Amino acid sequence: EDKVVQSPLSLVVHEGDTVTLNCSYEVTNFRSLLWYKQEKKAPTFLFMLTSSGIEKKSGRLSSILDKKELFSILNITATQTGDSAVYLCAVDPNAGGTSYGKLTFGQGTILTVHP
Amino acid sequence: DAGITQSPRHKVTETGTPVTLRCHQTENHRYMYWYRQDPGHGLRLIHYSYGVKDTDKGEVSDGYSVSRSKTEDFLLTLESATSSQTSVYFCAISRDSLALFFGEGSRLTVL
Numbered sequence: 001e002d003k004v005v006q007s008p009l010s011l012v013v014h015e016g017d018t019v020t021l022n023c024s025y026e027v028t029n030f031r032s033l034l035w036y037k038q039e040k041k042a043p044t045f046l047f048m049l050t051s052s053g054i055e056k057k058s059g060r061l062s063s064i065l066d067k068k069e070l071f072s073i074l075n076i077t078a079t080q081t082g083d084s085a086v087y088l089c090a091v092d093p094n095a096g097g098t099s100y101g102k103l104t105f106g107q108g109t110i111l112t113v114h115p
Numbered sequence: 116d117a118g119i120t121q122s123p124r125h126k127v128t129e130t131g132t133p134v135t136l137r138c139h140q141t142e143n144h145r146y147m148y149w150y151r152q153d154p155g156h157g158l159r160l161i162h163y164s165y166g167v168k169d170t171d172k173g174e175v176s177d178g179y180s181v182s183r184s185k186t187e188d189f190l191l192t193l194e195s196a197t198s199s200q201t202s203v204y205f206c207a208i209s210r211d212s213l214a215l216f217f218g219e220g221s222r223l224t225v226l
């Protein structure tokens with residue numbers, strides 16, 4: 001059974017801090033790993049990683065994948081109160097055929113940023 | 116905004132009644148998905164579709180059926196709702212990048 005584990009489950013920081021969120025996975029096959037941010041409503045897409053060691057970056061957010069050790073990290077620098085959200089990690093297994101997008105999600109990390 | 120509309124956004128119903136949730140997309144994507152989100156379980160795949168009339172089961176498909184008669188619409192039906200189906204339901208589409216983009220969610224409460 002495919003499994004995605006995120007840590008920590010929750011995190012409280014102050015504005016300006018840097019945070020690192022972790023995601024480890026065990027899957028039979030691997031196509032990609034995705035990060036999402038969820039505030040009050042729908043998860044919004046942040047990054048998709050398919051290759052080891054290549055950092056994806058968007059503003060203060062960055063992510064990297066290690067396919068050998070089966071984990072990914074999401075870094076947020078100079079945090080702001082608007083970064084408060086649940087961050088979800090998901091893995092897309094490569095089952096072939098028409099099996100696209102059958103993501104396995106972790107439980108998420110609840111990030112709270114205080115002013 | 117991923118061009119996805121879910122309806123209804125909120126619904127309260129009683130055990131044993133049928134419920135249909137609708138997902139409508141405006142972007143002509145082939146792949147569509149229904150996920151449910153529950154505390155402690157994250158998001159779990161219920162059913163997905165890879166084309167008109169082409170659907171398949173996900174991880175938690177028991178008690179649910181789906182239909183896709185047009186590219187733009189993907190319906191999720193609970194034939195006889197149970198309290199364990201109280202959840203937030205998200206529809207998603209897959210764009211060329213293969214990343215999923217989600218609708219705003221439908222909150223269903225089964226009393």
